[in-house]
Amino acid sequence: MAVVTRGFHGRRREPDPRIPPGQYLETDFPVLAIGPTPRVSTDDWTLTVTDVDGSRSTLDWRGLRALPAEDVETDLHCVTTWSKLDTRWRGVPVGAVLGDAGAGAHHVLAHSADGYTTNLPLADLVDGRAWVAFEYDGRPLEPWHGGPVRLLVPHLYLWKSAKWLTGLELLREDSPGFWERLGYHSYGDPWREQRYVGD
Amino acid sequence: MAGPLPWLRARMDDGWLETRTARTLTFDVPGWPGHDPGQHVDVRLTAEDGYTAQRTYSLASAPEEGRLVLTVQAVTEGEVSPHLVAQMRAGDECEVRGPVGGWFRWTAGTPGPVLLVAGGSGIVPLMSMVREKARTGDPAPFHLVYSVRTPDHVVYTNELFALSRTTPGLVVDRLYSRGGLPDDTRAPGRLRAADLPGPDATDVPPVVYVCGPTGFVESATEHLLDLGHRPSAIRTERFGPT
Numbered sequence: 001m002a003v004v005t006r007g008f009h010g011r012r013r014e015p016d017p018r019i020p021p022g023q024y025l026e027t028d029f030p031v032l033a034i035g036p037t038p039r040v041s042t043d044d045w046t047l048t049v050t051d052v053d054g055s056r057s058t059l060d061w062r063g064l065r066a067l068p069a070e071d072v073e074t075d076l077h078c079v080t081t082w083s084k085l086d087t088r089w090r091g092v093p094v095g096a097v098l099g100d101a102g103a104g105a106h107h108v109l110a111h112s113a114d115g116y117t118t119n120l121p122l123a124d125l126v127d128g129r130a131w132v133a134f135e136y137d138g139r140p141l142e143p144w145h146g147g148p149v150r151l152l153v154p155h156l157y158l159w160k161s162a163k164w165l166t167g168l169e170l171l172r173e174d175s176p177g178f179w180e181r182l183g184y185h186s187y188g189d190p191w192r193e194q195r196y197v198g199d
Numbered sequence: 200m201a202g203p204l205p206w207l208r209a210r211m212d213d214g215w216l217e218t219r220t221a222r223t224l225t226f227d228v229p230g231w232p233g234h235d236p237g238q239h240v241d242v243r244l245t246a247e248d249g250y251t252a253q254r255t256y257s258l259a260s261a262p263e264e265g266r267l268v269l270t271v272q273a274v275t276e277g278e279v280s281p282h283l284v285a286q287m288r289a290g291d292e293c294e295v296r297g298p299v300g301g302w303f304r305w306t307a308g309t310p311g312p313v314l315l316v317a318g319g320s321g322i323v324p325l326m327s328m329v330r331e332k333a334r335t336g337d338p339a340p341f342h343l344v345y346s347v348r349t350p351d352h353v354v355y356t357n358e359l360f361a362l363s364r365t366t367p368g369l370v371v372d373r374l375y376s377r378g379g380l381p382d383d384t385r386a387p388g389r390l391r392a393a394d395l396p397g398p399d400a401t402d403v404p405p406v407v408y409v410c411g412p413t414g415f416v417e418s419a420t421e422h423l424l425d426l427g428h429r430p431s432a433i434r435t436e437r438f439g440p441t
Contacts, residue, residue: 003208005244005293007286010252011278022253024278031413031437034302036420036430080255081241114430144417182301196299198203 020190026082038113074154077190091133095126111167118177157188217354233262234298236327241296257324261331272320307335312401315343318411392422410436
C-alpha cells in the first residue's frame, strides 16, 4: 500500500524516457566529492595502467592527447537523484588507453589523485562505453568537475566516473572501491536503481 | 546477501521555521535504526495518483531509533523542498530510506579534535555531530565555524548559543558574509583563512568536516590547505551548482 503524502502534487514535466526511475531533471551541474579538489595540472598529471601481472605503463598529458579522441554527447545520472541531459564531452575511449593490457582481467579499479577509488567490470569500460575525458562543453575540464582528466562512464551512476583519474588497475577479481565499501551498489545501473547494496 | 534498504513510513510529528526559508521537521519512523551524525536519508513523496519525487537530505538530529529530524532549505523552483517547508503538516506521511553515506560522518568515541566548517544550510549534518557530542558528553574538542549571509540566516540560533555555553570543549564562531551585528569585531565578508584555525591550534590536527554550497566548500578547502591542513584530513559535502 503506497504511502500518499497529503497535498503533494509535484512539479511535473512531460515524462522524458531519458530520465531513469527515481531521478529528476537537473539543469545545473552539481559537484560532489569526498574532499578538497586536488590541485592537478596537465604538466604533472599521469595515468598509470596496472595490468593483472603487475606490469605498469604510464601515460602523461601529451601521450593522452596523442591518442584518437572522440566527441561524446550523453546523459549523466547521479545517485543523489539528479540527471543532466545532453552533456558534451571530449575524451579518449578507455579501450584505446588500455591498449594491449587486460588479458585475463575482468574488473578494473579506477584510482583518483585524492585517493578515491571505484570498481567497474572491464566490459563496461570498453567498446565505446567509457572515456578518459578532458573537455566538458567545449572547454578544458574544470578542476571541480574532475579536471584535468576524469573517467566518464555515463551508463552507470556518476560516482563510477572517477574524477582526477590517475590509475586504472586491471584485476582478475572484483575489488570494491571507496563508496562500494561504504554501502553503495557494486555496479550502479541507474535504470535498475542500483543505488545501495542489495538494490 | 543483505536485501535492499527498505522504504519506511514516516509520520511528521512537529515542524517549525528556523529562518524564513528553512524549516525543521521531526518524524516518527517505526523501524528506523538510527544513524551516524553526518549521514543522510532519501525522502520520497507520493501524490494521490502515484506520482513520486525523491531527494536526499542530511539528518539534523543526534541518532535515535524510530525518530529523525530534518532541516530543509526551500529551493526556488524545487519540487520536494517547497512541499516540506510550506505544505507539510503534523500527521502527514511520506517515506524515508537510509541512513546512507559512510564517509562524511563522526561517531562519539572517535579520538581526536574536530573542526566543523559550515556555509549556510550546510550546518545541518554538522549540527547532528554537535548534538551527538553534547548528548553523549564526548570529550573531543569541537570548533564550529559557521558562515551565513546575515544574522537572519542563522539556523539553530538559540540552541547553538546554549550549547556553546554548556558543552565542554565546544567553540562556536559565527561569521556573516553580507551584514552582521553592530558589535561585531569582524567586518562582514566571505570566509577568509584568518577565520579558520590552523592544524596547530589543537594538540593534534583535527579531522575537518566542510559542508555548504559548492563555491563555499571550494574556497573553504583552499584556505584550509593553505593553512597546512592535510587533504586527507578534510572531508567535504557540497550541494548545488558551481
